[in-house]
Amino acid sequence: xxxxxxxxxxxxxxxxxxxxxxxxxxxxxxxxxxxxxxxxxxxxxxxxxxxxxxxxxxxxxxxxxxxxxxxxxxxxxxxxxxxxxxxxxxxxxxxxxxxxxxxxxxxxxxxxxxxxxxxxxxxxxxxxxxxxxxxxxxxxxxxxxxxxxxxxxxxxxxx
Amino acid sequence: xxxxxxxxxxxxxxxxxxxxxxxxxxxxxxxxxxxxxxxxxxxxxxxxxxxxxxxxxxxxxxxxxxxxxxxxxxxxxxxxxxxxxxxxxxxxxxxxxxxxxxxxxxxxxxxxxxxxxxxxxxxxxxxxxxxxxxxxxxxxxxxxxxxxxxxxxxxxxxxxxxxxxxxxxxxxxxxxxxxxxxxxxxxxxxxxxxxxxxxxxxxxxxxxxxxxxxxxxxxxxxxxxxxxxxxxxxxxxxxxxxxxxxxxxxxxxxxxxxxxxxxxxxxxxxxxxxxxxxxxxxxxxxx
Numbered sequence: 001x002x003x004x005x006x007x008x009x010x011x012x013x014x015x016x017x018x019x020x021x022x023x024x025x026x027x028x029x030x031x032x033x034x035x036x037x038x039x040x041x042x043x044x045x046x047x048x049x050x051x052x053x054x055x056x057x058x059x060x061x062x063x064x065x066x067x068x069x070x071x072x073x074x075x076x077x078x079x080x081x082x083x084x085x086x087x088x089x090x091x092x093x094x095x096x097x098x099x100x101x102x103x104x105x106x107x108x109x110x111x112x113x114x115x116x117x118x119x120x121x122x123x124x125x126x127x128x129x130x131x132x133x134x135x136x137x138x139x140x141x142x143x144x145x146x147x148x149x150x151x152x153x154x155x156x157x158x159x
Numbered sequence: 160x161x162x163x164x165x166x167x168x169x170x171x172x173x174x175x176x177x178x179x180x181x182x183x184x185x186x187x188x189x190x191x192x193x194x195x196x197x198x199x200x201x202x203x204x205x206x207x208x209x210x211x212x213x214x215x216x217x218x219x220x221x222x223x224x225x226x227x228x229x230x231x232x233x234x235x236x237x238x239x240x241x242x243x244x245x246x247x248x249x250x251x252x253x254x255x256x257x258x259x260x261x262x263x264x265x266x267x268x269x270x271x272x273x274x275x276x277x278x279x280x281x282x283x284x285x286x287x288x289x290x291x292x293x294x295x296x297x298x299x300x301x302x303x304x305x306x307x308x309x310x311x312x313x314x315x316x317x318x319x320x321x322x323x324x325x326x327x328x329x330x331x332x333x334x335x336x337x338x339x340x341x342x343x344x345x346x347x348x349x350x351x352x353x354x355x356x357x358x359x360x361x362x363x364x365x366x367x368x369x370x371x372x373x374x375x376x377x378x379x380x381x382x383x384x385x386x387x388x389x390x391x392x393x394x395x396x397x398x399x400x401x402x403x404x405x406x407x408x409x410x411x412x413x414x415x416x417x418x419x420x421x422x423x424x425x426x427x428x429x430x431x432x433x434x435x436x437x438x439x440x441x442x443x444x445x446x
Contacts, residue, residue, distance in 0.1 A: 021162035044193045057263040063192045067162045132346040133258020
């Protein structure tokens with residue numbers, strides 16, 4: 001089977017890759033581009049561990065084909081920190097210990113970044129509904145939600 | 160599997176016509192790619208429709224009808240500044256499908272063509288009277304969405320045909336719609352029962368109504384007897400009771416892990432009453 005040539009943008013960098021028609025964007029990110037931040041949890045769009053943004057829209061990369069990335073802009077957790085300087089959400093997740101095993105964390109960070117860009121002042125209910133598609137089996141969510149609320153408050157103050 | 164991304168519906172139909180084996184059209188992919196990954200349906204030909212002009216747009220036509228492109232996501236419907244004011248029930252029904260991530264990809268047309276009896280947006284479309292443009296080798300025809308699903312996972316679309324647009328009628332004066340579903344939690348679940356009501360008022364009296372139920376039969380149902388229970392009334396208690404009875408009588412549900420026949424039948428009547436009250440209030444609030 002001939003491979004598909006795809007030209008796209010990942011975290012602001014122009015990227016080219018060859019992929020099979022069946023390969024998902026998640027497969028491509030992890031296995032071809034060595035961006036292993038996005039995780040495969042369920043592979044069926046239920047758990048959100050593979051969350052990335054596609055043209056700014058939050059999606060599950062397991063439910064996007066690599067071929068669909070042609071000409072689009074993808075952002076992953078690897079693009080959140082600025083060099084050694086963590087994104088405020090990443091810093092706050094550490095402070096709150098808002099993670100245990102860490103599998104869900106990249107997806108939750110990408111998802112909450114997308115939320116705060118749209119809504120800098122979400123209610124706790126809004127945060128919980130926005131993150132309903134990001135499953136965490138360790139923390140019980142409480143520290144995650146508190147970390148997000150506190151980051152949002154800090155970022156509002158800083159802006 | 161061959162992946163194609165044609166730039167027009169004519170090309171999409173030509174590719175489908177020339178293909179052998181299993182063909183699937185790809186819009187949001189939230190069902191097609193799950194089935195692909197799980198080896199439930201492995202297409203030989205996958206036709207990505209998102210490069211076709213106009214499929215990403217929501218347009219109000221000159222006659223007030225809404226044209227919803229087949230690759231418009233649920234999130235784009237929810238964010239649209241005017242669609243939700245005209246058809247809040249339809250937009251809310253689509254918004255109930257899946258998570259934020261799924262909303263970023265899932266489409267109204269996909270929800271219809273996946274043909275799940277429990278699809279949330281489908282009863283809302285039935286009630287709203289949505290029309291589909293169906294494009295195939297013989298050109299394009301208009302088909303009421305009520306004629307698209309024929310059973311779980313099955314549609315009336317012929318091989319090589321695809322939906323090329325959905326048309327939601329002009330809202331017009333004194334109209335309102337609502338969709339409610341029952342799930343055992345607050346988010347991220349599949350409807351045990353869904354009910355959509357769309358009605359129009361003349362003064363305070365209901366002059367037109369359409370009632371649709373989901374997840375209580377092999378396809379979503381349009382229930383004319385339930386609509387008749389509303390028409391000519393001011394949604395008094397007697398009308399609501401007649402509506403609930405008609406809705407329950409129309410149910411032909413299965414027993415499964417999500418709900419029993421008895422429970423689904425009862426809940427259909429309860430949701431019909433609640434959805435009718437919301438639709439009625441919305442219609443009264445509109446000039």
